[in-house]
Amino acid sequence: MNSRYNDFFFSLLIIAALILIPMIGVGVLGLKFLFGVIIPYGALAVFIIGLIYRMVNWARSPQPFKIPTTCGQQKSLPWIKRSRLESPASTFEVGLRMFFEVFLFRSLFRNLRADLEGKKLIYGSAKFLWLGAMLFHLGFLIIILRHLRFFVYPVPEFVNILEKVDGFFQISFPTLYLSDLLILLGLSFLLLRRLFDAKVNYISYASDYFPLLLIISIVITGILMRVIIKPDIFAIKHYAIKLATFKPIIPEAPLGVLFYVHLFLVSSLAMYFPFSKLVHMIGVFFSPTRNMANDNRMKRHVNPWDYPVKYTTYAEWQEKFRDVMEEAGMPIDEEWVKEAQKQT
């Protein structure tokens, strides 16, 4: 086996194990309470506490310097057209920049590819990474919002509308949502890229394949449930609302092992989240090159651990060069030396 794919196969193995656990746990041993109540609650707790821990941990380290990456014209002379988005000079403009970064992946949209043709470097557009990432993240968001219908009663109107739009194309019956297809498209692209783009493959670890495969498995089990197995939706909803209101029950109607597999994979993702690169979801908000204003010369940024550093003072310097300066007819400043001595 080619070692380039070892990390991928290892991740695949872990996913297989994660699918097997609830299959045995529920299917064979009947541990419904464990898999239906304890593990989901545990995962939620780990997810929330873990993310809070990460945020507090980042916030605890100060950002000593104001280091925005300026990707556009600074605010300087009034007649020079400046870039509010790429070189924000106020909190509002920083907010705009962050909005575009977080929701539209603006920096990723800039992506280029470089190719060497003989002795010439050629730069081409490379928006597919952006597209794949958008499909995946946007799809994920829509799917999570759609799932609100299980946890909230009455179902918010926007969820209904979202579902209608999402199911508009009636790809199959029962409706296969557009977001399901798009997220799979996005995830497959990201995965294939990791496997077959030489550079991305070279930098990928198992911890890069694993979350992709895990989310793919979650999406597939979700689709399977909806389209093929069709478990008792009312029973699931009843169970989910009870879970959400902290009055957990074990669903009486048989939900099928697939439901528990889906749930266990989601729980695994939630538990894995705070300890992995997936924290970029929260971390991006903390990024000093993006969330700081390029107003360095307008507003002073204070470094809480700043300390004085000894430098060569004028007095020391003048003493060293007194002779050559006198010889060259350059002014000697006794006044300042005295003043400086007084101060120390």
Added chain:
Amino acid sequence: MSKLPKPEDLIKDVNLHKMPAQPWMDVKPEFKAGRYLYAVEPQVMEDLGKPHLGKWQPYDEKWPLPEDWKERILKAIRDRMERFRSFKLFMDICVRCGACADKCHYFLGSGDPKNMPVLRAELIRSIIKGEFSFFGKLFGRLAGARPLTEEVIKEWYYYFYQCTECRRCSVFCPYGIDTAEVTIIMREILHELGIALDWAMKPVRFSHFIGNHIGLQPHTIKENIEFLLGDIAEITGLNIEVPINKKGAEVLFVTPSADFFAEPGIYTFMGYVLLFHHIGLDYTISTYASEGGNFGFFNTLELAKKLHGKIYEEAKRLKVKWIIGGECGHMWRVWHQYHNTWFGPFDYLEVPKSPITGTVFDHARDHKAVHICEFTADLIAHGKLNIDPSRNDHLVITFHDSCNTSRGMGIFEEPRFIIKNVCNNFVEMPENTIREKTFCCGSGSGLNADEYMEMRMRGGFPRANAVEFVHKNYGVNTLSCICAIDRAVLPTLMKYWVPGVEVAGVHELVGNALIMEGEKKRTTDLRYRPLKGMEEEV
């Protein structure tokens, strides 16, 4: 020193789409001549009161690391994570999407995967996982973790001094992860053991003890300036004086010291001098604060702060009202993003106001330092300069955005506005190689040593390639810039990749074009090259 391969051979073996068979953790750097920098001489570190490893060189099989090297490094990493949110965060949130992979000039010129910014950061990220994280230790390589060994230290030295802190990757990263920040901190961490570059540290010693990076003593600076004034007199017929250490001047002018003594920076300096004379600015330069550039920044932030303290004591001593900074890249990164934090608040200075146009530089109201290009652009916009752009007609000019002024400050339009007003022939390089996407000269951040020539030519290749394009298609013969390191290293790069292109500071072009009161008819530019149509008269 090694022999530099010919341009046509240098990048023959570069393949951007083929990676080594071995995983990167198994590939060790080879210290081949031309591709690494010499270690610092122990005396330099002694003089500055810093730790060092004695006499050693990177190619030594066994580096003389102190016994407790590992504890010291781990302690330094923890310390930096506590003090720099940037570093801690950047270690945590990379998803290895690879958007940065082909954005680094060193990667494009070498094809070495560890020059992909993502892998450069993995060199330390893997250690943080391997040494501090439970899951990292448990899963090892599968989670991208590895233990800290002496080999890793060698690798760090090789690759964190193969990054010019240009921030191009940070433009493309969806989370804004800035490899410059990682490199800055990794160099600090290596410094804790006394591992540093000779080429980057000797200028620190000079700057600290003498005042500028080349060690020009006060009387020498004066003599150099007088020499340049002699040239100005010959070219323009004007006897101009440059105020030195003048108390009570309105403006303190600080520029990288290379402008006092090295070609082609001296022509830029002549441009400044002509400009200030033209408008009658009440200014002074200082022989104490005679270095705008900051070699400390290439080593540790503490050393950077150590060197620039002089500028503010000098501003106080000379009782100036505000400060103008000359054309320089890292200098302005440090001035713009660090000075105000280090040395402010500047109560003893006034909000900069141009005495000629009355413009208040509100964007510098707190820091009180203005970039010379901001100052000059304002003068031109108000019609205060008497300019004959045809004096630059012998030149076809393109503009190289310096990394630091671009991505660490955002000054794009001011220099372009100046150039378009003082020249008639201006051509932009291809759009993916300018402005925020500009390419490094390949020698920035203290890597411009002769022994590093092969890597410098590789790293400068993307920039040179774009220049070659406009040279061939539009006859560009002048690469203008606003950075002293550019002026020091781009001529070498051009000679190697694009012969026939000279390098000039923007204010050299201004100096050529300024019609000075009482000047004689100019027949040459500031370099004694005949002006267009004057070839016969010279």
